[in-house]
Amino acid sequence: MESYIRPGCVILTIYLRLPNWMWDKINVDPAPWIENLISISTHGFWETGWLYARVQDRLTLSCNGRLMLVSPWRPVIGDKHQILCVTPIAAAYNSTANFSVRGFNIAQPTTKLLCIFGGKYLVQEATQKLHADTRIQQGPQCLTFSCSFPSTSGRGFIEVEDYDQSSICFPFVVAEESICCEIRMLEEKLNIIAFGDALEGREDLMASRSQALKFLHEIGWLLQRSHTRATSSKAPQQHHAVGFSAARFRWLLSFAVDQEWCGVVKMLLDTLFQGNIDVASPVDFVLGESLVFAAVNKRSKPLVACLLRYTTKSAPVGSGAVATPARFLFTPDMTGSSDITPLHVAATITNAAAVLDALTDDPQQVLAPNSHAIFFLN
Structure with a gap:
């Protein structure tokens, strides 16, 4: 039920799984099916107010349990709009x-x-x-x-x-x-x-556009849910918005890293540590995403520097926990698969001098005691 789409109106989406022959029957004449739906209602939900139903290219309009209109649906806004x-x-x-x-x-x-x-x-x-x-x-x-x-x-x-x-x-x-x-x-x-009108590469352009649209929807929805949760933090726990799913959040984070967006990545990490994402442990989750490795492979000095300087001390909203002292999450010597570190990766790829500079200039100076090894790799 999504009333935020159309203020003053609640949009109830019902998903039905029917065999193809039944969909064909409903499409030919939806009127008996709508009348049957109204007649079997035991609590008056379908018999109250206006009911607009569209199946494929047919529409029906009912008012207070009475079928008023059955008509072909010819949208003015279609492929030409x-x-x-x-x-x-x-x-x-x-x-x-x-x-x-x-x-x-x-x-x-x-x-x-x-x-x-x-x-x-x-x-x-x-x-x-x-x-x-x-x-x-x-x-x-x-x-x-x-x-x-x-x-x-x-x-x-x-x-x-x-x-x-x-x-x-x-x-x-x-x-x-x-x-x-x-x-x-x-x-x-x-x-x-x-x-333009060129057909070559258009399929890739449309696929990229689809991903960008998905990101707009998802990041906007996450921001909205996070705002709702923050503004209702003084209300009873049952009124809190349900957390955002880990899979959807992971996709957003991966998309932002791929675009090399430092601000969006930081905002997403802040959202994670504010308790808005459905994960058991935010620290374990984010360390498992290999973000520094991804930034190094993209040869993105700003993103590497952003991650190495990222700290968190927030407690989840409404958890009642005391915020922990600020801590750095990412280091240049953190290990990934096969005990490989971001520094190892940067030392073995081309055009990565700027990234090496960012790794060796981390705020914790993790690599300072072993600087001679760094020069050897470089």
């Missing part, structure tokens, strides 16, 4: 962002634009009012608008909706400005216009 790019994809909280939305057929007499964040509509406007060029256009159209964000981090949506409730949407993230600066580097990967 598309959001090609949105800028910015990340906005700082406590700021005003100037958005630009480019796409095909997004400014029509019957369409409106919605900007949704934090369970509220920040913008609800007819798209033609946001479209500066009133001439008929064959190519992409551009909508521009501004909205201000509160001191809240999370995920929002920009949605173009038509009168028949068909819609297309695009996510954006609200976070600290330093985090937003790094996330906005994905805008080029998300911009379909920049792909």
